[in-house]
Amino acid sequence: MRTRRCPLWVPRLASLLAVLMAAPGALAAERPSLVNTRIGTPFGANGHSSTIDGRVFVGNIREDHATTTTTWLARVFRPEAVTYDAQGKPGFSTAFSPGLSTQVRNGENALAFCFTNPAQPYVLSGGLAVYQPFLFDSQMFNGPNRFRRRPVDLRVSQPFTPQADISSFTTGNLDYLTTVTGASIRGIEPTMTSDGRLLIYQGGPANDGGIDHLMYAYNPTPCAATGWSNPRPLSMMYSDPTAGVKRYPLAWQKLKASTGELFGETTSGPLIRAAYAWVDHEGRNVTYTGVVYTDGARREAVSLIGADTGWTAYHIDGAINTDRSDIAHLFYSGPMWNLEQERAPEQNFPPGSSNESHYLPVTKTHDVLALFGSNTADYNEVDIGELVDPFHVLYLPMNELVTRAGAYDLTRTPDLSGRFFTGTLVGTASISAGNAVTQPTSGSLWEPHGKGKALVVPGGGALTMNLTDATSTVPGVGGFVRGFTVQLAVRPDANIHQGCTTGNPYRYLFQKGGALDLIYESDNTVQMSFVINGARVRLGRSPALPVGAWTHLAYTWDGVTGAFGEYLNGVPTGRSLPVATGTFRLGTGALSIGAGNTLDTQTCPANGEGSFRGAIDEVRFFTHARSARSICMTSYGANCRDEAIQETPTAGQFGMSQQQPACNSYAALGTLACASSMHRVCAQRGAHDALATSTNVLETIQQLIGNRPPISLLGALAGATTTDVTVACAPIQHESLGVTFEELARKHAGCVDERVAQSFDCSAAVHRWCNSLGWSTGQIFEMTSRPWVGCFNAGLIQDVAKDQLGPASNAGSFSSTDSKLEVSRWCQTKGYGAGVVQELGAGLYANVHCFQPAMTVPWKLNP
Numbered sequence: 050m051r052t053r054r055c056p057l058w059v060p061r062l063a064s065l066l067a068v069l070m071a072a073p074g075a076l077a078a079e080r081p082s083l084v085n086t087r088i089g090t091p092f093g094a095n096g097h098s099s100t101i102d103g104r105v106f107v108g109n110i111r112e113d114h115a116t117t118t119t120t121w122l123a124r125v126f127r128p129e130a131v132t133y134d135a136q137g138k139p140g141f142s143t144a145f146s147p148g149l150s151t152q153v154r155n156g157e158n159a160l161a162f163c164f165t166n167p168a169q170p171y172v173l174s175g176g177l178a179v180y181q182p183f184l185f186d187s188q189m190f191n192g193p194n195r196f197r198r199r200p201v202d203l204r205v206s207q208p209f210t211p212q213a214d215i216s217s218f219t220t221g222n223l224d225y226l227t228t229v230t231g232a233s234i235r236g237i238e239p240t241m242t243s244d245g246r247l248l249i250y251q252g253g254p255a256n257d258g259g260i261d262h263l264m265y266a267y268n269p270t271p272c273a274a275t276g277w278s279n280p281r282p283l284s285m286m287y288s289d290p291t292a293g294v295k296r297y298p299l300a301w302q303k304l305k306a307s308t309g310e311l312f313g314e315t316t317s318g319p320l321i322r323a324a325y326a327w328v329d330h331e332g333r334n335v336t337y338t339g340v341v342y343t344d345g346a347r348r349e350a351v352s353l354i355g356a357d358t359g360w361t362a363y364h365i366d367g368a369i370n371t372d373r374s375d376i377a378h379l380f381y382s383g384p385m386w387n388l389e390q391e392r393a394p395e396q397n398f399p400p401g402s403s404n405e406s407h408y409l410p411v412t413k414t415h416d417v418l419a420l421f422g423s424n425t426a427d428y429n430e431v432d433i434g435e436l437v438d439p440f441h442v443l444y445l446p447m448n449e450l451v452t453r454a455g456a457y458d459l460t461r462t463p464d465l466s467g468r469f470f471t472g473t474l475v476g477t478a479s480i481s482a483g484n485a486v487t488q489p490t491s492g493s494l495w496e497p498h499g500k501g502k503a504l505v506v507p508g509g510g511a512l513t514m515n516l517t518d519a520t521s522t523v524p525g526v527g528g529f530v531r532g533f534t535v536q537l538a539v540r541p542d543a544n545i546h547q548g549c550t551t552g553n554p555y556r557y558l559f560q561k562g563g564a565l566d567l568i569y570e571s572d573n574t575v576q577m578s579f580v581i582n583g584a585r586v587r588l589g590r591s592p593a594l595p596v597g598a599w600t601h602l603a604y605t606w607d608g609v610t611g612a613f614g615e616y617l618n619g620v621p622t623g624r625s626l627p628v629a630t631g632t633f634r635l636g637t638g639a640l641s642i643g644a645g646n647t648l649d650t651q652t653c654p655a656n657g658e659g660s661f662r663g664a665i666d667e668v669r670f671f672t673h674a675r676s677a678r679s680i681c682m683t684s685y686g687a688n689c690r691d692e693a694i695q696e697t698p699t700a701g702q703f704g705m706s707q708q709q710p711a712c713n714s715y716a717a718l719g720t721l722a723c724a725s726s727m728h729r730v731c732a733q734r735g736a737h738d739a740l741a742t743s744t745n746v747l748e749t750i751q752q753l754i755g756n757r758p759p760i761s762l763l764g765a766l767a768g769a770t771t772t773d774v775t776v777a778c779a780p781i782q783h784e785s786l787g788v789t790f791e792e793l794a795r796k797h798a799g800c801v802d803e804r805v806a807q808s809f810d811c812s813a814a815v816h817r818w819c820n821s822l823g824w825s826t827g828q829i830f831e832m833t834s835r836p837w838v839g840c841f842n843a844g845l846i847q848d849v850a851k852d853q854l855g856p857a858s859n860a861g862s863f864s865s866t867d868s869k870l871e872v873s874r875w876c877q878t879k880g881y882g883a884g885v886v887q888e889l890g891a892g893l894y895a896n897v898h899c900f901q902p903a904m905t906v907p908w909k910l911n912p
Contacts, residue, residue: 080413081137081494082685083430085487085501087368090141090421090428094122096159096380097423098184101170101243101330102398103128103384105180105203105215108423109158110150117190119156123203123215124148126421128388128407130211136494139411141428146214153199153220157187159238159325159380163198163272167243167330168795170398171205177216178208183272184220185239185248193258195233196226196250198274209399224274226266232256234266234280240382243330243791245271247297249283251324254316256280261347263321263337267294282320283335284312296801297332298356305361306453309469321354321362322455323347327382329418331791333357333834334433336420338378339364339455348377350451357416357433357834359467362453366446366501369420369429372483373449373457379424384409386787386835388419393786395822414682415787416834434833435683439710440534441466442525442635443670445512445642448502449480462504462512466670468523470514470640476648476660478510486540486664489686490598497599497618497686499538499666506643507542508662509650513641516561524710525672529632531608531912532673532707535565535577536601536683541663543597546571549653556659557645559668564635566645567602569661577604577615582631588613592622599666601684605674608632609701609912614674619681619689621696635670642668673707674699676733703730704912705774713911715771718866721806721832727764728830728839730908731778763830763839766869767883767905774910777873777883777902783841784822790836793818803832807864809889811836816887816896826898828885843898845879848890858886858895872897 094108104126111120125146132140163183164170171178180203187194200221207213226234226248236252237260248266253259256279263283268276281289286300294300304312304321313319323337324347334355339362342348351370353363364370369378386392390408394401410417416434421427438444444465450458459480464470474480480502481487487499504512521527539558546554549571558567558575568576574590594600594617605614611630615622639646644660651659667683677696681689706713708729711722762783768775793800796817799810806829819827819840826846831837852859855871862868863886876884876899884899 080411082412084367084432087371088428092145093426094423098160098162099382100162101167103387117155119153120150122148122150123218125213127211127213131407149215149218151218155188155190157189160184160186161239161241163241163245165271178205187237194237197223199223227275228277228279240326240328242332247332249326249328254282261322263323269293299332302360307362307463310453325379330385339451342377343374351378358436364451366448381420381422383418383420440671440673442672445668447504447666472512472514476510478506481505503664503666505664506661508660511641511644516637518637526635529634530672533633534605534671534675536603537668538599538601538666540599541596545662552655553657554654555657556661558661559642560645561635561640581629586627586629588626603680607674607699607701610699612699616680618687619684620692674702698733701912704909706911719864725831727776731762731764763828765883765885767873773907775907777905779841781903785839787835788838813888843900845899848894849897851895
């Protein structure tokens, strides 16, 4: 029988859950993961584009080559008409209106909306929502491909209802796009950022009508016909000196292939070969197809590259690439965060509306792209929040690799950790041709399953890689760490032990000599071992795993306390495990997955140490002990949320550097990395202390178990030394929401991206944004693919002369550790626990907000 630790507040949680469930509508339905589930829609077209608010789609539905006439169909996407089945899966049968068409001449099959005022994509007039953007496309008939624009007028009747539809659709006169030198821009398939200044398309470096490469042009004037920069390959954005181009995160680092090879930085280099691009609203990432389909066109391997992939090409592993060459994938676009359930009503279109009952995406993690395909008539969700983790040392998605030249390599799988420990198949191992192998056996979204493709090992095969670290400083490889986590999904063959009647035919799931191994035992249990301080520590046999079905496995080790954790399908097994304090590292050399480092091809390994038979997916190594919630969120199909929030983290997890590795010094305490670390210790500790101190039980429990994020308390500095930090966690009564820098910049122009997230520009922007939601105070507490803001009410708000706060504040260094501590010390003299500065007044005063924390607790910087 499974047992586990039971924190003191768990009995209270159980009794309060009963009260909560009795409240009508209080407990939200579960939300499944859809990252491995492609869903059909009635929306079909050739090329398409959607408006900034995600409400209007225009697609090319017909081309008459004899008359050079193209028919564009405009349809309303109606989230109010999205339905959800008993498992939480969305249905779109009536979500797209019948629509209205218009005809244009010489039109290409792709188009892009451009709004000169993205903050107001429509106006309401006479009961209609009136959209008046430009549509950009490329001339397809009667001459070379040249980009052009035309104004359009789209009017929506009964807007924002399940009956919304297009009442009129008209277009205006054409203008051809020209560069600063007067040249036309030659290419096809345009896509644009929401600010109307960055154009990305398929073209060629010579701008002569050639295609098969991702290109861009920039214009400081939104949606203009003239004044575009001379076209350049997308991989040259990094070297573009234009200040406007440098604002887009796509330009912040050099772009790389999945193996770490750089894409070309000159027009003759190895450029990104791609088609059918879609750039997200803020220019962070580009989605494209990267491999040639069976028809000879580049219509396979939907991929992503940009800031949220570590500027590395990511061939998406999941629903959108269901089978290797099942269908030509052409055009995808998404509404970004506009239809998200957690979005504040004040952020919505129309303002004040709620997405509570009808929402996309469904998958509940920090950042999931909701992507609609037109040629494929489908809907897919892509989780980008899991791609960049500062503790990753290895992340093998187990799908096929796409080379820098734009071709499948079926002998390798990429490493998404940014370390580029590319895996190579040996023996009989293969990457599955499709996603069927990772689907749950019952078809249920609530049965554990894998994601996308998987490593298939029928015995006698493995995936191998050589871990390298020339400097012996890579955490977890050559550098020692004081925490580690192993996660993977496994599906043993139903006949894995067939005929094995003698001996001990155990098998390796993976092995790294001198570091760790995971053994699949002959009784269908598994046994994890770590080499801690040079000695092998075996954790003993797990509960038995089902054969022929998927199980998510995770093992954590906290080197500070020595505690190990074992999780099956996101839930701790509660077994009594050894204790071993100290340090750990993988070391360099061979790591083998699916077999030991010595490949054994026996069907029944007589002396053990054999090869696994089955499928393995999503192998991830982290250089810290992950929280139960993080493990649960990446255990696809597992219903583990209630268990996860009841699991008490180990003491080592509360070190600042164990929550964000860059938060490792006194000087770093004023950085975004430490804001993130303080949030994470408060968020995890918040569940415990919220129930102990809450005066609003219903609201607290809803935050803990509802569809909105669990307790997401931001943290502020209350005190610090060179070794210890005292964190003041924000009041329980708060609101934590994702926002975009585009939204924040409308409140204060200087808050443009995460590089200035801790600046006064962003403090002022967040303050004003939280004020618009009815709160007095706000702080950016986390950065994923967008900033996350915590809003709360301060107990004392006062303009204080800077010289009264202290020397650092008087010098204007409000983002420094010293200034943040000065502000909190001033608030403590007024009887409060901590404080933050929001704005400057008349240059001499700081607008100080003091508050009483939900809890104030000390943590080590580096435990």
